[in-house]
Amino acid sequence: MLSRRSFLFTASTLLAQKRRPNVLFIATDDLNNALACYGHPVVKTPNLDRLAARGVRFDRAYTQFALCSPSRSSLMTGLGPDTTQVYNLTKHFRSVLPDVVTLGQCAQKNGYFTARVGKIYHYGNPGQIGTNGLDDEPTWNQRINPKGIDKAEEPKVTNHTPGKGLGSSISFYASPAPDEEHTDGMVAAETIQLLEKHQKEPFFLAAGFYRPHCPYIAPKKYFDLYPPEKLEPIPFTEGEDTIAPPWAYWTKPPNWNMTRRQQQEDLQAYYASISFVDANVGKLLDALDRLGLTENTVIVFWSDHGYGTGEHGQWMKQTVFEAATRVPLLMAGPGVTAKGKGCPRTVELLDLYPTLADLCGFTQVPGNLHGVSLRPLLRNPQAKWDRPAISQVSRNRNQQADSLQGYSIRTERYRYTEWAGGQEGVELYDYQADPKEMQNLGKSDRHAKLRGELQSKLREITKSRGRRLP
Numbered sequence: 141m142l143s144r145r146s147f148l149f150t151a152s153t154l155l156a157q158k159r160r161p162n163v164l165f166i167a168t169d170d171l172n173n174a175l176a177c178y179g180h181p182v183v184k185t186p187n188l189d190r191l192a193a194r195g196v197r198f199d200r201a202y203t204q205f206a207l208c209s210p211s212r213s214s215l216m217t218g219l220g221p222d223t224t225q226v227y228n229l230t231k232h233f234r235s236v237l238p239d240v241v242t243l244g245q246c247a248q249k250n251g252y253f254t255a256r257v258g259k260i261y262h263y264g265n266p267g268q269i270g271t272n273g274l275d276d277e278p279t280w281n282q283r284i285n286p287k288g289i290d291k292a293e294e295p296k297v298t299n300h301t302p303g304k305g306l307g308s309s310i311s312f313y314a315s316p317a318p319d320e321e322h323t324d325g326m327v328a329a330e331t332i333q334l335l336e337k338h339q340k341e342p343f344f345l346a347a348g349f350y351r352p353h354c355p356y357i358a359p360k361k362y363f364d365l366y367p368p369e370k371l372e373p374i375p376f377t378e379g380e381d382t383i384a385p386p387w388a389y390w391t392k393p394p395n396w397n398m399t400r401r402q403q404q405e406d407l408q409a410y411y412a413s414i415s416f417v418d419a420n421v422g423k424l425l426d427a428l429d430r431l432g433l434t435e436n437t438v439i440v441f442w443s444d445h446g447y448g449t450g451e452h453g454q455w456m457k458q459t460v461f462e463a464a465t466r467v468p469l470l471m472a473g474p475g476v477t478a479k480g481k482g483c484p485r486t487v488e489l490l491d492l493y494p495t496l497a498d499l500c501g502f503t504q505v506p507g508n509l510h511g512v513s514l515r516p517l518l519r520n521p522q523a524k525w526d527r528p529a530i531s532q533v534s535r536n537r538n539q540q541a542d543s544l545q546g547y548s549i550r551t552e553r554y555r556y557t558e559w560a561g562g563q564e565g566v567e568l569y570d571y572q573a574d575p576k577e578m579q580n581l582g583k584s585d586r587h588a589k590l591r592g593e594l595q596s597k598l599r600e601i602t603k604s605r606g607r608r609l610p
Contacts, residue, residue: 160365161474161500162437163247164335164424165346167260168417169353170457171443173201175414183411184365185326187422188470191441193364193480196518200486202529202550203445206457206464207264209274211444211489215263216242216279218493219511220530227534232274241506243493244279246395247344250502255282256332258327258348265295265307265353268496269323282334286326289317290357300402310398310455312356312409314363315588319419324349328420332427339431342500347424352413352447354379354456362412362419372409373403374450381453383580385565387546388461388533388557394453404451410449422498438473438499440492452577460557461550461577465531475499476518483521486529486550487514510605530601535559547607549598556582556594561610566591 177188204214205221207229213226213233217240224233235242244254258281259265263273265464270287277283319325331347338345353357381394414443421441426508428434447465448454449481467489474496490511497505498513516523528551535544544564548557555577557567566582568591571577581587603609 142406158484159436160251160342162342162433163252163344163496163500164428164437164439165260165344166349166424166439166441167346168441168443169259169265169348169350169467170445170447170491171352171414171417171468172447172449172463173443173468174463175411175449176468177416177470178468182366182371182543185418187418187425188441188468191421191425191439191470191472195198195439195470195476195480196483196521198469198471198487198514198517199482199484200529200550200552201442201466201467201469201489202465202486202531203489204531206459206531206533208444212515212539213260215442215489215492216244216276216445218243218490218506220490220510220602221532222602222606222608223510225606228275234276234277242276242279242495244276244344244346246493246497246502246505247500248281249504250500252344252500253282253338254280254344254346255284256280256346256348257284257330257334258323260346260348263350265350266291266355268584269350272339284330284334286323286339288326289321290315290323293317293357294355296543297357298405299355299396300406301396305352306355308456309354310396310402310406311354312406314360314412315357316360316408319359319416322416324351324417324420328423332422334600335358335424335427335431339433349417349420351417352410356406356409356413358409358412358416363408365415366402366408366411368401368408371404371407373400373407376450376453380578383452383578384557384567384582385559387544388567389452389566390456390458391448391454395450396455403549406455407449425528434473436474438475438496439469439471440496441468442489442492444489444605445465459544460531460533460555462555462571465529465548465550466533470568471495471514471518473499475515478519478521481521482606483517484522484552485517485521485525486527486552487517488527488529526598528578528601530598530605532602547598547602549594549601551594554590554594556591556598558595558598562595566595569595
């Protein structure tokens with residue numbers, strides 16, 4: 141005969157099993173894949189490591205567009221940039237797709253409470269912190285826009301690229317203010333309050349952190365973790381910025397002519413911002429544990445794109461090199477049976493929408509999503525998988541916005557990129573032999589067959605996602 145305590149435990153367990161899983165959707169801004177929970181020898185991310193140990197770490201996850209708004213619009217609609225037609229930081233996808241059902245709307249249709257705290261869709265960061273930015277109101281039942289002391293501290297930053305606006309600069313400040321007074325600290329606190337308030341109903345809660353996006357403002361204790369004199373900038377070799385066609389490079393001149401010491405200070409500040417985000421993620425994980433929600437909550441951690449920190453002399457995003465297109469992606473919780481495993485398969489941020497719909501048992505899901513469910517890889521990260529990843533960026537040519545596109549296809553071994561359909565140059569890299577992208581095989585006769593196969597596959601996929609080909 142069951143004791144009363146055993147009976148209550150069994151009943152609560154059965155109730156949890158019947159309830160649809162919650163979703164905690166954690167986003168960061170401008171996070172380099174290799175610097176978080178991927179065994180980096182310097183950067184400290186104990187909480188992301190903890191999350192990775194609970195689930196699957198996607199080692200080859202890629203953004204659809206290495207710029208904030210195009211990437212986020214694509215992820216949240218489940219549609220590629222050529223369908224949303226968002227290539228910049230000002231256009232809203234509903235001006236093209238007024239009736240599209242976003243991921244948050246889909247959750248609502250399936251009985252979920254949806255809310256976001258901070259940046260999920262695009263904000264001008266830091267200019268629009270504290271506002272709705274370029275948000276999509278129908279996606280959410282509730283929206284919260286924190287604004288912390290870092291906004292007031294912006295005049296105190298050191299700027300190593302003084303000709304650039306603050307949101308595009310390499311600038312930083314080691315703040316004396318505690319975590320809780322910063323915008324990202326407030327994102328964590330507000331998200332925890334939502335967890336507490338809505339813990340008894342199915343929820344889709346999105347926590348959008350603003351760091352490590354510039355300016356790199358974080359509490360000083362995180363800066364202290366990384367003495368700049370101990371940090372090694374990525375070396376740049378003369379002529380390295382001519383390996384690919386000129387359109388491939390965004391940072392001109394290389395490293396913006398920053399000195400070695402400046403680059404060391406920039407890395408210190410960027411690493412500090414990452415550790416600050418990690419600490420806030422830890423608070424969310426602790427809250428789930430405290431509330432008894434961990435076992436029934438799908439946790440997703442992602443960044444909108446990667447981030448260059450000196451590779452090829454490039455900083456930030458807006459390239460289709462590996463540093464800018466590869467993103468951190470972690471998933472844990474119900475349906476994720478492979479614990480603490482890394483997945484080597486190429487996946488896309490587009491895949492998150494159908495994956496969450498699958499894991500949560502959504503019955504009303506749009507039929508035109510461009511991604512696929514990652515459930516097989518959440519069970520077996522080594523499962524057979526034949527889907528490459530597609531990324532793109534835009535370049536201005538002849539003063540006409542978005543007049544030149546660079547499209548890139550990434551398989552587990554290769555990347556093929558073409559600019560203006562190949563008319564402005566092509567790139568081909570073999571990551572098995574050349575992980576640092578130092579040998580462009582785009583004109584190699586020996587690789588003509590491979591190049592043709594990848595070009596054909598790239599055009600097949602991008603055409604199906606709205607690309608207009610000649």
